[in-house]
Amino acid sequence: VYRGSVKDFQGFDANQDAEALYNAMKGFGSDKEAILDLITSRSNKQRVEICQAYKSLYGKDLIADLKYELTGKFERLIVSLMRPPAYGDAKEIKDAISGVGTDEKCLIEILASRTNREIHDLVAAYKDAYGRDLEADIVGDTSGHFKKMLVVLLQGAREEDDVVSEDLVEQDAKDLLEAGELKWGTDEAQFIFILGRRSRQHLRLVFDEYLKIAGKPIERSIRGELSGDFEKLMLAVVKCIRSTAEYFAERLYKAMKGLGTRDNTLIRIMVSRSEIDMLDIREVFRTKYEKSLYNMIKEDTSGEYKKALLKLCGGDDDAAGEFFPEAAQVAYRMWELSAVKVELRGTVQPAGDFNDDGDAQVLRKAMKGLGTDEGAIIEVVTKRSNSQRQQILKAYKAHYGRDLMADLKSELSGSLAKLILGLMLTPAQYDAKQLRKAVEGAGTDESVLIEIMATRNNQEIRAINEAYQEAYHKSLEDDLSSDTSGHFKRILVSLALGNRDEGPENLTQAQEDAKKLADVSSNDSSDSLETRFLSILCTRSYPHLRRVFQEFIKMTNHDVEHAIKKRMSGDVRDAFVAIVRSVKNKPAFFADKLYKSMKGAGTDERTLTRIMISRSEIDLFNIRGEFIDLFDKSLHHMIEKDTSGDYRKALLALCGGED
Numbered sequence: 001v002y003r004g005s006v007k008d009f010q011g012f013d014a015n016q017d018a019e020a021l022y023n024a025m026k027g028f029g030s031d032k033e034a035i036l037d038l039i040t041s042r043s044n045k046q047r048v049e050i051c052q053a054y055k056s057l058y059g060k061d062l063i064a065d066l067k068y069e070l071t072g073k074f075e076r077l078i079v080s081l082m083r084p085p086a087y088g089d090a091k092e093i094k095d096a097i098s099g100v101g102t103d104e105k106c107l108i109e110i111l112a113s114r115t116n117r118e119i120h121d122l123v124a125a126y127k128d129a130y131g132r133d134l135e136a137d138i139v140g141d142t143s144g145h146f147k148k149m150l151v152v153l154l155q156g157a158r159e160e161d162d163v164v165s166e167d168l169v170e171q172d173a174k175d176l177l178e179a180g181e182l183k184w185g186t187d188e189a190q191f192i193f194i195l196g197r198r199s200r201q202h203l204r205l206v207f208d209e210y211l212k213i214a215g216k217p218i219e220r221s222i223r224g225e226l227s228g229d230f231e232k233l234m235l236a237v238v239k240c241i242r243s244t245a246e247y248f249a250e251r252l253y254k255a256m257k258g259l260g261t262r263d264n265t266l267i268r269i270m271v272s273r274s275e276i277d278m279l280d281i282r283e284v285f286r287t288k289y290e291k292s293l294y295n296m297i298k299e300d301t302s303g304e305y306k307k308a309l310l311k312l313c314g315g316d317d318d319a320a321g322e323f324f325p326e327a328a329q330v331a332y333r334m335w336e337l338s339a340v341k342v343e344l345r346g347t348v349q350p351a352g353d354f355n356d357d358g359d360a361q362v363l364r365k366a367m368k369g370l371g372t373d374e375g376a377i378i379e380v381v382t383k384r385s386n387s388q389r390q391q392i393l394k395a396y397k398a399h400y401g402r403d404l405m406a407d408l409k410s411e412l413s414g415s416l417a418k419l420i421l422g423l424m425l426t427p428a429q430y431d432a433k434q435l436r437k438a439v440e441g442a443g444t445d446e447s448v449l450i451e452i453m454a455t456r457n458n459q460e461i462r463a464i465n466e467a468y469q470e471a472y473h474k475s476l477e478d479d480l481s482s483d484t485s486g487h488f489k490r491i492l493v494s495l496a497l498g499n500r501d502e503g504p505e506n507l508t509q510a511q512e513d514a515k516k517l518a519d520v521s522s523n524d525s526s527d528s529l530e531t532r533f534l535s536i537l538c539t540r541s542y543p544h545l546r547r548v549f550q551e552f553i554k555m556t557n558h559d560v561e562h563a564i565k566k567r568m569s570g571d572v573r574d575a576f577v578a579i580v581r582s583v584k585n586k587p588a589f590f591a592d593k594l595y596k597s598m599k600g601a602g603t604d605e606r607t608l609t610r611i612m613i614s615r616s617e618i619d620l621f622n623i624r625g626e627f628i629d630l631f632d633k634s635l636h637h638m639i640e641k642d643t644s645g646d647y648r649k650a651l652l653a654l655c656g657g658e659d
Contacts, residue, residue, distance in 0.1 A: 004275035005282075005314030008043045014053035017042065021050070022058055030069040032304045039081055040311035044275060047082050073263050074305040080271045086121035089114070090129050092268055093122070097141040104146075104229045106268070107138070109251065111153040112236035113244055119156030145188045146230040152196035153237075159199040169202065173209035180225040181214060188226070195237050203241045215343050220625050223659070245280035246288070248273055252281070253289055256300040266301075266309070274312045282317055287562065292317040344587075346617035347624070347656030350385040356395040359384065363392070364400055364407075372411045374646040381423050382653035386617060389424055415605050415647040422613045428463035431456070432471055434610055435464070439483040446488070446571045448610070449480070451593065453495040454578035455586060461498030487530040488571040494538040501540055505547040513540065514551035517560060530572055533564070537579045545583045587622035588630065590615055594623065595631050598642040608643075608651070616654045624659055634659040 020038055024031040039047060054062040063082050070078055080088055089110050096103035114122065126134040135154050142150060172194050179190035198206065210218045222234050239247040248269055255262040255269070273281055285293040294316035297309045359380050366373035381389065396404040405424055412420055422430050431452050438445040456464065468476040480492045516532045536548065552560045564576045581589040590611050597604040597611075615623055627635040636658040639651045 003277045003279045004273075005278035005312060006040070006043055006274045009041055009046060012042065012046050012049075014046070014049040015057065017046075017050045018053040018057050018062070021054065021062065025065055025069045032070065032074070033307075035066070035070070035078065036074075036304055036308040036311065039078055040308055044081070044084060048084060051082060072305070073267070073301075074303065074308065076263075077267045077271070077305060077308050080267055084125070085272060085275075086118070086125035087129060088271060089118070089122045090126040090134075093126065093134065093138075094130060097137055102141050104142075104232070105265070107142075107150060108229070108233045108236045109265075109268070111150055112233060113240045113247060116156040116158055116160065119154065123154065123156070142229075144230065145192065145226075146228065146233060148188075149192050149196060149230065149233055149237075152192055157197065159197060159202065161199055162201050164199075164202050164205055166205075169205045169209050172198065172202075172206045173213055176206070176210055176218065176221075177214050180221050186225040188230070191222075191226070191234060195234060195241075200241050203238075207238070207242070216625065217629070219629060223628065243284065245277050245284045248277075248281045249285040249288060249293070252285065252293060253296070256296050261300050266297075270309055270312045274314075278312070278314060282313065282315070286317040287559065290565075344619040345621035346615070347620040347654060348382065348385060348616045350388055351383055354384065354388050354391075356388070356391040357399060359388075359392045360396040360399050360404070363396065363404065364402075367407055367411045374412070374416065375649070377408070377412070377420060378416075378646060378650045378653060381420050382650055386423070386426060390426065393424065415609065415643075416645070416650060418605075419609050419613065419647060419650050422609060423616075426463075426467070427460070427614065427617075428467040429471065430613060431460070431464045432467040432476070435468065435476065436472055436479070439479050444483050446484075446574070447607075449484070449492060450571070450575045450578045451607075451610075453492055454575060455582045455589065458498040458500055458502065461496065465496065465498065484571075486572075487528075487534070488575060490530075491534055491538060491572065491575045494534060499539070501544065503541050503544070505541070505544040507547060510544060510547040511551050513544075513548045514555050517548070517552055517563070518556050518558075529567060533568075533576055537576055542583050549580070549584070585626065587619050588626040590619075590623045591626040591630055591635070594627065594635060595638070598638050603642050605643075605647075608639075612651055612654050620654070621656065624655065624657075628659045 017038055021035060024034040024038075042050065051062045054060065054065075063079055066079055066082065067075060080091075083091060092106055093110060096106040110122075111119070123134050126132065126137075135151060138150050138154065139147060175190055176194060179187035194206070195203065207218050210221075214221060219235055219238055222231060222238065226234055236247065239250070251265060252269055255265040269281075270278075282293045285291075285296075289296075294310060294313050297313060298306065301309055362376055362380055366376040380392075384392065393404050396402065396407075405421065408420055408424065409417065425433065434448055435452060438448040452464075453461075465476050468474075468479075472479075477493055477496050480496055481489055484492055513536045517536060519532070537545065540548065549560050552558070552563075556563070561577055561580045564573055564580065568576065578589070581592075593607060594611055597607040611623075612620070624635045627633075627638075631638075636652060636655050639648060639655060643651055
């Protein structure tokens with residue numbers, strides 16, 4: 001099935017189009033609207049024929065005339081559209097290695113994403129256009145393992161056999177693990193050989209096998225073992241093997257997000273993918289970034305340049321509200337990856353040489369007399385497990401007859417005080433306190449209720465109930481019921497019972513559950529959409545729900561999260577989405593919340609503090625890994641940049657390291 005956004009123009013006449021372009025550029029000024037309408041609605045093959053017809057009719061070079069008449073980004077885009085794909089790639093690479101410096105990102109994007117045939121055509125086009133050998137030019141402009149991998153990719157010799165050997169898959173996964181994680185240093189040659197030569201189908205299975213045996217995705221190992229441009233190249237290869245459309249969706253998003261636009265990247269991708277997989281890229285973009293590629297281009301560009309890009313994009317998926325096979329495939333792959341068991345690790349471990357009385361003395365000394373030694377307090381509190389902190393509380397009381405919590409409260413202030421005091425509570429006490437704050441007083445903080453209730457397991461929920469009753473002399477369920485309403489209240493009350501099934505998946509039941517979630521035809525008010533989602537999402541086990549979500553994608557070509565967002569609104573939608581994301585990948589859910597707490601102007605310190613405390617002994621190490629995978633920057637780096645003083649020092653201690 002053709003997945004490009006630009007197709008052959010019906011009723012095409014090269015001479016007629018050449019004449020139209022000549023007239024659009026004749027005289028004073030040029031009719032840019034006519035030029036962009038014509039060129040963006042013709043396929044590349046037809047544009048090449050127009051160039052030939054133009055030269056035959058007028059004895060002039062069409063590309064040269066376009067360059068003369070047009071300017072800036074619009075000129076670059078239109079001229080790029082006139083070149084055959086291989087010559088377009090050749091021009092991009094020539095520009096990337098000419099002059100001072102090298103545009104490594106351009107080299108990586110082109111060579112990591114092209115097929116064998118496209119690579120062979122590129123090499124031939126480069127020779128024809130510039131009379132030079134592409135491999136020799138790249139070798140002369142790059143170095144080290146980065147150069148070696150580029151040379152391997154330039155051969156266009158990736159295996160293309162769809163028949164996969166299970167034994168070889170297991171061996172390659174094992175070889176990659178031994179070449180990196182299990183080796184002192186890294187055997188880069190093994191990474192180059194396997195990632196540069198094996199077929200796409202084979203490598204997808206290798207990546208799945210690697211996740212099983214290493215307990216982490218191959219991307220995370222590459223980040224840990226490789227560096228610089230070589231690391232970026234290998235990550236691009238892995239992303240393109242997994243999904244070329246997803247790789248380009250991410251490149252387009254990064255080209256436009258934040259201040260300024262990377263127009264060269266935007267033009268290169270919109271031109272090069274317009275007749276290959278632009279529809280797939282659009283679908284993945286809409287699913288991954290909750291915004292259509294069309295709308296992001298519309299907001300980020302202007303003038304004829306914008307109009308031409310939107311024509312190449314080919315449609316607005318926000319307006320269509322659809323979810324398509326490529327996006328479903330990406331979502332399905334993510335569900336499959338989430339089903340693989342990965343060891344959860346906190347960043348705070350019990351201190352090996354723990355002495356509760358000694359720590360109590362250190363803390364007392366830090367708070368006695370004039371001034372407070374915040375550094376000593378941070379060192380003790382952040383480097384002890386929660387159970388050890390409870391022992392310190394008792395030792396402090398026994399040794400000094402004083403309440404350590406009260407002393408800390410009087411000596412510390414602001415964000416640091418909230419963080420340190422939160423760490424001294426048990427996890428259940430801390431969650432109970434956060435829930436109480438969310439419901440007391442004027443207004444309700446629904447986001448806190450959702451975050452805690454949607455992500456805690458049965459044992460944690462029951463402990464929270466006990467801590468809440470003990471601290472506030474009323475039940476959590478009563479407070480949730482009196483402070484919320486409707487379906488949202490029912491969701492929270494169901495979760496507060498802590499009665500989620502803990503058994504394995506049941507395929508037959510999962511198929512029935514998926515069918516219930518997919519059914520939009522029921523008119524029975526007692527069996528509303530929200531009721532059906534509640535009865536399944538709030539009660540089934542995590543392994544079972546993962547299977548339900550997979551069956552839902554098979555059944556509808558939709559991801560369940562997309563369906564929730566499309567059919568529901570407000571707190572009900574947010575609660576169900578949080579449950580789905582927690583089931584899918586809880587560390588990724590928290591990584592996303594941490595990122596949002598620090599991005600942009602200002603910091604949401606309540607959220608940042610709450611997550612760093614509550615996940616520090618459960619899965620903060622995994623959250624760190626997801627954070628860098630999702631946002632291309634480390635949690636450590638973002639905390640360091642976004643916070644200050646002793647609060648930052650304590651957060652970084654909890655973070656446990658720079659990735």
